[in-house]
Amino acid sequence: MSIQVNRLGDPAVRAFVTAVNAHDKAAFEALLAPGATMSDDGTDRDITDWTEREVFSSNGHMDIESESDGGRTLLVTYRNDTWGEMRTKWRFTVDEAGRITRFETGQA
Template sequence: MTIAPNKLSDPAVRAFVSAVNAHDEEAFYGLLTPDATMSDDGSDRDLRVWADKEIFSSAGHMDVVTETQGGRGLVVNYRNDTWGEMRTAWKFTVTDGGRITRFETGQA
């Protein structure tokens, strides 16, 4: 069973998952601070290069299995056309204004 994106607790994370699943680059980047950073499996990556490869050019999709930390920690069945489906963990750092400054993902 998965959690529908519109049922996620944190508004910024809810919008992030919705933007990923809609492949909406404008909405995705609009949620991030200009200096936002990210890591994949513990290594910092170039956010725009990573997002293009892992989300937008490969039809990335997030099916949320669980949420923790007030909705800022997720376990997700993530799939894209490059890697297929995998269980991943996501952690988000969100400003008081509701924008994402960092996200971290990796194998769960």
């Protein structure tokens, strides 16, 4: 059972998932605050390099299983052409302007 993207509670997170699933790099980049950071399985990564490899060039797609923390923590079935399908957890930090300052992902 998955949650429809348009029903996600946090507008910035909803826009993030929408941009990932549409492979819309410009929309994705517009959501990030200047200097935004991210980590994958507890290791900080270069956000531009990681998203190009894990999302955009590999057809990444997020199916949302559940959300918590006001919509800023997601349990996701994530798939891409590189790794196939895996269950992941995503946590987002959003600033007062509604831009994502950090996201953390990893195996769930």
